[in-house]
Amino acid sequence: MGVYKLTAFEPNGHKLIDEAFQANSDEEAKVQGEQLLIEKDLLDKTHRCTSPQGKLLLFHP
Template sequence: MRTYALTVFAQSGEKLLDESFTATSDDEAKSIGQARLEETGYQEYTHRCVTPEAKLILFHR
């Protein structure tokens, strides 16, 4: 399992969500990140999900 980071920002730059979660692959992490964004209603806010190596796997501006 690897630890991924999901961060959501308001237009002002304030962090609205900053959390970590584990997944077995980048594809699984992308799905988990998208589901979490839908749960919180943040899918249209600026967000990113990164791997432990800081590779972007999910991004919206």
């Protein structure tokens, strides 16, 4: 299990969410990250989700 990082921003750089969560795989983390963004109504905001190794799993400019 690894710790993944989800961040969403406003266009001016203000962070809307900066949250760490655990997942068993990159695929599971992508699903969990998208779910968190949907729950917080941030899916259309600029966001990224990274793996413990720094791999970019989700990105929306």
